[in-house]
Amino acid sequence: MSKEYKHQKMTVTIEPANLSIILPCLNEAQSLQPVLSQLKTHYPDAEIIVVDDGSTDESAEITAQAGAKVVRHPYSKGNGAAIKSGVRAAKGDYLVFMDADGQHDPKDIERLLAELAQGYDMIVGARGAKSQASFGRFCANSFYNWFAGWMVGHPIADLTSGFRAVRADKFKEFLYLLPNAFSYPTTITMAFFRAGYSVAYIPIVAHTRIGQSHIKLLRDGIRFLLIIFKIGTLYAPLKLFGAFSVGFFSLGLGYYTYTYTMGGRFTNMGVLLFITSVLIFLFGLVSEQITQLLYSRKE
Structure with a gap:
């Protein structure tokens, strides 16, 4: 199945070989089957890659049964490392990143791609206040958005969203910069802005995840802040x-x-x-x- 997204003088045609959907996964057996089923329904010809980051459950088996491509890590290396493995394995000219825990709606992929056709290099699904897991995380994300926006000189609606569509060639330029932990969205967002690439946001609703979150607010919050400082000192x-x-x-x-x-x-x-x-x-x-x-x- 191919889809065309047209905007004035620019037309982007997404053929099966042009789109790769990458899902980092760590022990998401409960949610993988319905997520992959929806992806297969809406994008049956797209390349779907699940990066199993050292799962100890049946995540890899469920992925194989669903007909998706499995990239396995022998042990857990981190969300960022899973993203990098998925990008290296992807063949598409356009990449979509989404979580495997059921938070992101596969139907929103079409909205991301339609916006990408308007000449942008990356489109990010921005969560609203109602989509935040807790009030504490909402406050932390609001501060990250403001601070990172001040650093790069552009408003940032959702710095840490893992649901985004990008042009593969642009994304691969910064692959070596991405950390192996949970802060790859922070790094890639600030890198795109600093490089002068076009970034836009569309509002999405993030559903309650299936299973337990792997993010620790204090530990990973400090890590996000350190990443912002590192990218800030590198670029500005x-x-x-x-x-x-x-x-x-x-x-x-x-x-x-x-x-x-x-x-x-x-x-x-x-x-x-x-x-x-x-x-x-x-x-x-x-x-x-x-x-x-x-x-x-x-x-």
């Missing part, structure tokens, strides 16, 4: 260091104003804060130059 170091520099300069100015008003003097602490501000700015400036050299060499 001056923006990150500049913010800290302004912060220390403001502290120094405030402290100097206080000591001068109260005692008519300029203390060593004030000097230290000003010097720290200058040093942090210089670190950011040097890092920015190194980043530009790396990009120039790559181009």
Whole structure:
């Protein structure tokens, strides 16, 4: 089955060899059968790849029985590692990533692909407040979205969504950057924005997952934040260091104003804060130059 998505001057034809649907999987035997059944119904000719990340249940057997392609890890390497294995095995020019736990509706794939046909390089299914697993996770995701959007200079509706459609050639450019853990959506989103690729979001409803979540809020939340800082220092170091520099300069100015008003003097602490501000700015400036050299060499 082939489908055409048309938008003004641009037409994207999705033939069976052009679409690969990748599902990372870790002990999802309860949900795999209905998910794969729906995918086969809506996209019978698409390449469906389930990456079994060291499951100890019947996930691999269920996948094989459903007629999908199985890529197996001998042990659990992480969600990001499963995504990378799936991409390396995929033959399609367009890739769709979705969870194997029943949260994502296969019917929404057509909406992602239709939007991709408008000239975008990646379309992300953005979850609303009602689709968040808990209030704590909603607050954490809201902060991640704001912080990452500030870093890349573009609004980000859902930084951590695992439901997205991308052009394979663009995605593979950043495959080496993806971490092996649960933060591949964070890295690929920020990388696409920094590279100047077009990213758009469409609202989706994420259903309650079948089975137990493998994400730990505190552990993986800290990991997501570290990934944002890592990508920020890699792609926009001056923006990150500049913010800290302004912060220390403001502290120094405030402290100097206080000591001068109260005692008519300029203390060593004030000097230290000003010097720290200058040093942090210089670190950011040097890092920015190194980043530009790396990009120039790559181009």
